[in-house]
Amino acid sequence: MSGDGTVGKAMDVLDQVAAFGRPVRFATLLEDSPFPKATLYRFLQTLTNQRLLAYDPDHQTYSLGVRLVRLAHAAWNQSSLAPIARPHLDALSRRIGLTVHLAQLDHGQVLYVDKRNATQPVEMFSDAGKIGPAYCTGVGKAMLAFLPEAEQRQMLAQQSYHRFTEHTLADPASLRAELARIVARGHAYDREEHEPGIICIAVPILSSRGHVLGGLSITGSTRTTGFDQLDALVPDLGATAQAIAAEAEAWRAPAYLAQKDGALGQSNRKTGT
Amino acid sequence: MSGDGTVGKAMDVLDQVAAFGRPVRFATLLEDSPFPKATLYRFLQTLTNQRLLAYDPDHQTYSLGVRLVRLAHAAWNQSSLAPIARPHLDALSRRIGLTVHLAQLDHGQVLYVDKRNATQPVEMFSDAGKIGPAYCTGVGKAMLAFLPEAEQRQMLAQQSYHRFTEHTLADPASLRAELARIVARGHAYDREEHEPGIICIAVPILSSRGHVLGGLSITGSTRTTGFDQLDALVPDLGATAQAIAAEAEAWRAPAYLAQKDGALGQSNRKTGT
DNA sequence: GTTCTTGTTCCAATATTTGAAACTTGGTTT
DNA sequence: AAACCAAGTTTCAAATATTGGAACAAGAAC
DSSP, X not given: OOOSHHHXXXXXXXXXHHHSSSOBOHHHHHHTOSSOHHHHHHHHHHHHHTTSEEEETTTTEEEEOXXXXXXXXXXXXXXXXXXXXXXXXXXXXXXXXXXEEEEEEETTEEEEEEEEXXXXXXXXXXXXXXEEESTTSHHHHHHHHTSOHHHHHHHHHHOOOOOOSTXXXXXXXXXHHHHHHHHHXXXXXXXXXXXXXXXXXXXXXXXXXXXEEEEEEEEEETTTOOXXXXXXXXXXXXXXXXXXXXXXXXXXXXXXXHHHHHHHHTSSOOOOO | OOOXXXXXXXXXXXXXXXXXXXXXXHHHHHHHOSSOHHHHHXXXXXXXXXXXXXXXXXXXXXXXXXXXXXXXXXXXXXXXXXXXXXXXXHHHHHHHOSEEEEEEEETTEEEEEEEEOSSSOOOOTTTXXXXXXXXXXHHHHHHHHXXXXXXXXXXXXXXXXXXXXXXXXXXXXHHHHHHHHHHHHSSEXXXXXXXXXXXXXXXXXXXXXXXXXXXXXXXXXXXXXXXXXXXXXXXXXXXXXXXXXXXXXXXXXXXXXXXXXXXXXXXXXXXXX
């Protein structure tokens, strides 16, 4: 499927285990596996050794291993977006009192990397790490709209176009038109396209070169919130997105330039230390 | 290092990138890498293709990829501990008004999988996924104490025994004695062994067969909290741990038994659909 | 224009992965 | 108690992927 040599195949197995929402037995995996028994067996061994999978001897089941949680923690923290955006999300959420999402694109899907919920306490991993469709959510469309031609085309082809509600834009043509409007307007709406009763307004987070770093959205319920109310928040939302982008770039640069800057002054530069 | 074929080597590279807290360049990685240039290069390509790494073309840097966050979300949710423990943590934290940690052992270290902080809002990945030492934290010692002989020996050998404070038990002998006391007592203390001014009380979460599923702790500051106060919470803490263990086992079983029960009725069973 | 430094590609030697089949294990039926 | 069966584990020669030295771009620095 992925093709990338042994590592790719091992990742496929990992995904397969992830796809079952619960601990799963060897035989069950074998049924759906493209690999023969011995091969699958060895992959599971390897992945378990690496603690990417955990094996429960009592029930003879495999599930995703804790090492992933550890790596994800590192990934989140060293991401150039999430840690930087955090205080901005706090502030934005406090000012506007509505649910705020920070998302990135992953494999044509929306990956939520952080969230603030004004009323109820924050939920942990159940939100960070969650994925959603790109073609029918506010953040998804906002990010898709500002993608370079080639990448956009590729991602549009990856969408499922499932009709979640009567408002879902369930074909590439309508979506493409919508994306054009989003670029012109500068922000995206979700008009109950994913879930009935849920509306949202979103903007992309763009680097100075126009790269899509992520997306930021404000979500409301049709019972309590109207589009006019969301529209009034656009300036604040856009300013927050820009502030995040600016900081992300400023933070990102040092990792690379810090050495370089230091070296520029003293003409001859050594590697290491 | 890990040895496990190609997958193991790829994971080593991933860990190496994780070890730098920030985006890192090819040359920097190469310096510390046991692999020759071409090999490291191909690993980075593969990992980037798999979206386990993300490559930033602007700065020519690699960092951990978002796919990890996604996988960790799945790992957390399908873990037999964290999702089940969640409501219990909520309730416990509300009752006692102190910081509560849920942890598991990973590679001889304490991995925090969830947290409740009574006063400030929950922090996301910055807490879930965080790791700490096992030999000088409450949860760490509570879990170590109830490990089977062989595993315990192995993990004790893996500890760093760094003397964080003057109270740290910084050698295997003292630690072993402490673990014996913990087994006898049923719960563990952290007497400012990791951080000055921070004390804590912890219990293991044990399956009916005595397996260590995780650990649960209550943390306080010496300025506001005393050990007598923590001691008074032991019954509540222990009861919560037991409740979590019971539910974890009850939830775990069906995944395996559901099919078996169904199959037992109809004597001759085919594989596949 | 030349010289570094950094990153990328080639390809034959080499080591790893592959998978059919044989084997072990633990439980169930006759 | 023996035979049976399903589930999991190991074996080994053939097929395949990985390896890494060295040559090759592409920029930046001199």
